[in-house]
Amino acid sequence: MNQKRFILTMIGLCIALVFLAVLSLFSGSVPISVSELKEIMFGQVKEGMNVNILFQIRLPRLIGAMVTGSALALSGYLLQTFFHNPIAGPFVLGISSGAKLTVAFAMVFLLSKGWKIGSAGMVLAAFAGAMAVMLFVLLLSLKVRSMSILVVCGIMVGYICAAVTDLIVTFADDSNIVNLHNWSLGSLSGIGIPEVELMSVIVLGCFLFVLFLSKPIGALRLGEAYAASVGVNVRLLRVFLILASSLLAACVTAFVGPVSFVGIAVPHLVKGAIGTTSPWRMIPVCFLGGAAVTMLCDLIARTFFAPTEVSISSVTAVLLVPVVLWILLKKKKEGGGPYA
């Protein structure tokens, strides 16, 4: 039965992805007809404004949204597994905020000194921030056993990082501010091919790496003690999970800025759809599901109030917070749980 549900879900997600992709390519301030799209896509038309719009703007953005969603959903899934906490996610635990802080720092101070940091530099800066916050949260998790307190701590850390980021923005040169402001709200606008390429490579790499960890992650579902008792090297697995989830979150933050709630909500949505928590199924489904959800949100963000574009985080919040609330209520009803 699970097998069937999994396959159906996968097929459904693929269809949704294709549908959303096509829709995204059509949507925008410049209307492009079906026949035109077909011609451009199949290489019959090689020059013109619409070609540029499609290949320089809409396609990178589309792929960016997909990769962002995949990365966030996967990161959320790993964190939830790691912390045994259904509302863990890169944003909630402050990891995204940490990455944002270091990226802002890098942008303002290094640019003001005349150094240009490339895409890789951004990722590195974000990764450093993400890891810093992650390690801090881990230290806390050694002290506090209660998961709800841990989450609150994560949120607090997020606020501190946000405050410091604001401070940096306040003292930044005017020329940087616009840039920074857009970025810090979270936006896929202006993402280019090179960034998308780098993101894709990192996220795909992480995806394969995590897929390879399916066996120990599956054993971890019974708790660390049982995992250890069947021979899992729990310490090493923890390190892998932290690295992978931080890298995924950092990668997104570096290019898109902090995008909230995808990390929490998507794993739960897909889990409900496939009816199992087997990592072999969860990891690919999260990957596709995150892509689909984020693509939808980005589509809404740029089309709903067109020509004005809203930040993607606003859309994800509005759409996904109810999902998170629903998770919390459902868990509460079941009673207990590790985060009680």
Added chain:
Amino acid sequence: MHESQGIRTEALTIGYDSDLIKEITFAVRGGEIVSVIGPNGCGKSTLLKTLAGHLKERGGFVYLDGKKRTSFDKKEIAKRLSMVMTERINPELMTCRDVVATGRYPYTGHLGILSESDQKVIEEALNSVDAQEIADRLFSNISDGQRQRIMLARAVAQEPDILILDEPTSYLDLKYRIELLTEIRKLTKEKGIAVLLSIHELEAAMRISDTVVAMNREGVQRIGSVEEVFTESFIRKLYGIEGMDVSILGSVPWKVGYIKKPCVNTTGKAKVIMVQGTMSNVGKSLLAAALCRIFTEDGYRTAPFKSQNMALNSYVTKDGLEMGRAQVMQAECCRREPAVEMNPILLKPVSDHRSQVIVNGRPVSNMNVKEYYAYKKDCIPVIIEAFGRLSETSEIIVVEGAGSPAELNLKDGDIVNMGLAALLSAPVILVGDIDRGGIFAQLIGTVDLLEVDERERIAGLVVNKFRGDEAFFAKGIEILESKTKKPVLGTIPYLSLLFEEEDSLSDRLGSHEKKPFQIAVVRLPHMANYTDFATFDQLEDVGVSYTDRAEDLMDSDLILLPGTKNTIEDLRWLKKTGLYNVILSEAKKEKLIIGICGGYQILGKWIRDPAHTECGGEEEGLGLLDMETVFGTEKIRTVFEGVVEDAEESLAALRGCRVKGYEIHMGNTRIAEGMRSFTSGGTGCCKGTVYGTYVHGFFDCKEIAAGVLRSAAAKSRKQIDTIGLTDYVEYKDKQYAKLAATVRAHLDMKKIYEMMGLPYDKNGTV
């Protein structure tokens, strides 16, 4: 499945951040269930987690399958050892089968794909706990009892040799508990798994365990069989519920009376013979001693044994342990070092109603009769263990009973007479005392009052303390034999041998015969260890009277103050009876006065008992010696070897004499400066003609006894011949030989050897 060697530890130290419990050594073999019991928080889980490798051992080793655990990697360990923990897991969207499948982790490849054989093992594991029908339900949707079964199946799916379960039955209702324990037992026996589990339900632990490890915060208290561990007093001590009313639990099986009596298997080990008496003081100890010497003379390695002794008089072994003196004497007859195994339980009366209970040589507590009666059933393992140790080094064990076997009101839970005989499968010789009269009532009555099976244990009768011509008693023997259907093994003459006697009723106390040289031993009400003066019995001209009469003290040539179990009370008694003043006035007349132990304390200025070791309070002593004694809570028990360091002119001959003996006392004595020392090491002092020492057995050396006698005689202007005096040890040995010869001549030794199943003439010596 290969033959599992199970798991074992060697001097294991466990703990999280510090050493919690050290030196744990035990083993769980395949097909065996070992349970760990103990109060909450005592380290049971820590122990199990350390064995499973979740915690590092802080010292010592854990062996799996005979190899050090550290020589295996994680997966190899997981293939050998699985665990059910107390942590309640909460896996999301996992079916029971999924949960069980995680047990296959160490067997699957990198991708964790289950092969067909893995699937088969999973189904078998589910079947083994009867969980097929819930296999496809979500783990979060089943009951606690079902979850525990699934966790057991998960552990089984790991195909372990060793299964560790941390409190598997907690939270479970009766039905689930029964089911789970039944399944665990079934798995253990069918699959030959070594099972180690911690458990709070002692009833269950008693039923399923092959071995029990009992621990509390102080460490592992006992490792042994169910019978060895589940004794009421031990369980009470383990859980700190001594004296607590446990009736709210109903009839718990570890309470006294539940466990069926264990039995010592003596076949192939030492032969046993038991001497019981029709009442106290019929001469059991002497007869047992004589048998000990006879068997020893005949070339058998012999040992005495008495499960429980009641005596004021105790002896301190080399190891500083206390035991009854009767068994010491018997051990001397066997020519072997007295050991506490020969008398594992000793009761020393401290007042009319209470006794100090000494188990394996160490005081356990003071109890009244009722308390002891409840306690003594717990002593069975102690007795069995002591006997077991003794039988390893002996060919024949001569067991002595106590009192009468027909104390009908006390027979329940008897561990000294017929109960012990049954436990040891010993043939019994019943001894009667003809001197005190009523020999027919004694012997026939006792036999008649016994139960049928007890009666069968009696292999023969002995008439003891016979005076006069045996021929006149031939008719009596006929009557005894026809009435009891038991053979009379002999009539033993009244032995005028002088011996250490254990019981306070000893005849010695009654003697008032006047001799040319009189020693007066003040007969304190709580007098103890009065064998100190037995050496003087060697001399014809010396009379030793144990007396509480002022005239005797005044007429004597030497006054001795003996040791006592209750110094302050006896001091008050001295004052009340006026003997206090008599002693003072005798001292003024420069009569030689020597106090031993408690008697020494009484000679001092003050005796204080702030800690209520005896009866509390303080009392002014005789003040003849410038010193005072304070009772502490710690008992000093040591063997003494030293010299007489110094002495006043009155005993100048003793200076430099070697002294061998022992100390046993609670008090600490502070000797004032300027006092002359006496025995070395601050164990005594003297002033004028008054001497005191803590050393028991002080007079046993012939030089000292002779010196004291000569000095005392000189004071009274008497002549005394001390040439016949030997060291007390030598003297005793001669007496033992004499005793053995007499008994051998009057007892049917052939029958006695037959009773034990030994050839009569092993070396042709008899």
